[in-house]
Amino acid sequence: xxxxxxxxxxxxxxxxxxxxxxxxxxxxxxxxxxxxxxxxxxxxxxxxxxxxxxxxxxxxxxxxxxxxxxxxxxxxxxxxxxxxxxxxxxxxxxxxxxxxxxxxxxxxxxxxxxxxxxxxxxxxxxxxxxxxxxxxxxxxxxxxxxxxxxxxxxxxxxxxxxxxxxxxxxxxxxxxxxxxxxxxxxxxxxxxxxxxxxxxxxxxxxxxxxxxxxxxxxxxxxxxxxxxxxxxxxxxxxxxxxxxxxxxxxxxxxxxxxxxxxxxxxxxxxxxxxxxx
Numbered sequence: 001x002x003x004x005x006x007x008x009x010x011x012x013x014x015x016x017x018x019x020x021x022x023x024x025x026x027x028x029x030x031x032x033x034x035x036x037x038x039x040x041x042x043x044x045x046x047x048x049x050x051x052x053x054x055x056x057x058x059x060x061x062x063x064x065x066x067x068x069x070x071x072x073x074x075x076x077x078x079x080x081x082x083x084x085x086x087x088x089x090x091x092x093x094x095x096x097x098x099x100x101x102x103x104x105x106x107x108x109x110x111x112x113x114x115x116x117x118x119x120x121x122x123x124x125x126x127x128x129x130x131x132x133x134x135x136x137x138x139x140x141x142x143x144x145x146x147x148x149x150x151x152x153x154x155x156x157x158x159x160x161x162x163x164x165x166x167x168x169x170x171x172x173x174x175x176x177x178x179x180x181x182x183x184x185x186x187x188x189x190x191x192x193x194x195x196x197x198x199x200x201x202x203x204x205x206x207x208x209x210x211x212x213x214x215x216x217x218x219x220x221x222x223x224x225x226x227x228x229x230x231x232x233x234x235x236x237x238x239x240x241x242x243x244x245x246x247x248x249x250x251x252x253x254x255x256x257x258x259x260x261x262x263x264x265x266x267x268x269x270x271x272x273x274x275x276x277x
Contacts, residue, residue, distance in 0.1 A: 007039035007049060007061070007267065009047065013034060013086070019034055026115075029063050037160050050080065051074075086182075091113060092246075094139070109256045110258070113249075114246065115246060115247075116234075118243070120247040125154075128199075132228060133165075133224060134226065136152070136168065136224070137223060137224035139177075143243055145165075147201060157208050164209075164210045166211075166270060167211070167212070168214050168269050168270065169216070172192035176218050176220070177192060177220075178187070202277055214269070214270050216272070216273045218269075220236045224262055229251060229252040231249075232247050233248050
């Protein structure tokens, strides 16, 4: 058998709870063990498939070396033939969009994947400095725009330009907000007070920008930042807060369904939400 022949790992293995946990936690050791356990691959074969020296593969499997670089996870995903649902769980873009035939995802809507908000912060701030309009969908948005040292506040207020900003926050009195607080193990009162603090801080911002703030009463799922014709989207999940989630960058391209879908969902929440600023 050639060391370069793709390893055959059944789809059900990628969907197993143990492997899904390894993917979400970016546990490279656990991911490589999938190739051993379900594909019968040796360390030598894994090394050839993923483009990592065998000695380093051994160290990763033993847990003495940890992988953090996104490009290395890309090589692992490609080398092991990881299906798209597993790539997404790992925080990577799908390898291809079935609706586009053999077109790679990099030529589709998701043009970049960041491991979390911190990794995307420089990219977001640079775009915010020239944006004429911004939308934010969050829960509390304290780290996105509400506080003085938050991700967007300095970029949006320090340009001297006219900019229109809309912010959607979770309704602090809604059952959905209480459910989200319980989901992450935070007291409902503390969780709701954070939202009220954000509203107060955003009222201060309204003196400097064209600002609208709305409250929504559904379970927080998506975290969205739109700057002109580019959307950054992440998710609130049981495993992480929005700023800890992988962040996907999507420009408005011709025929782009994801951008339009998220944009429409935002508009719908604004129309149904309660305006408080």
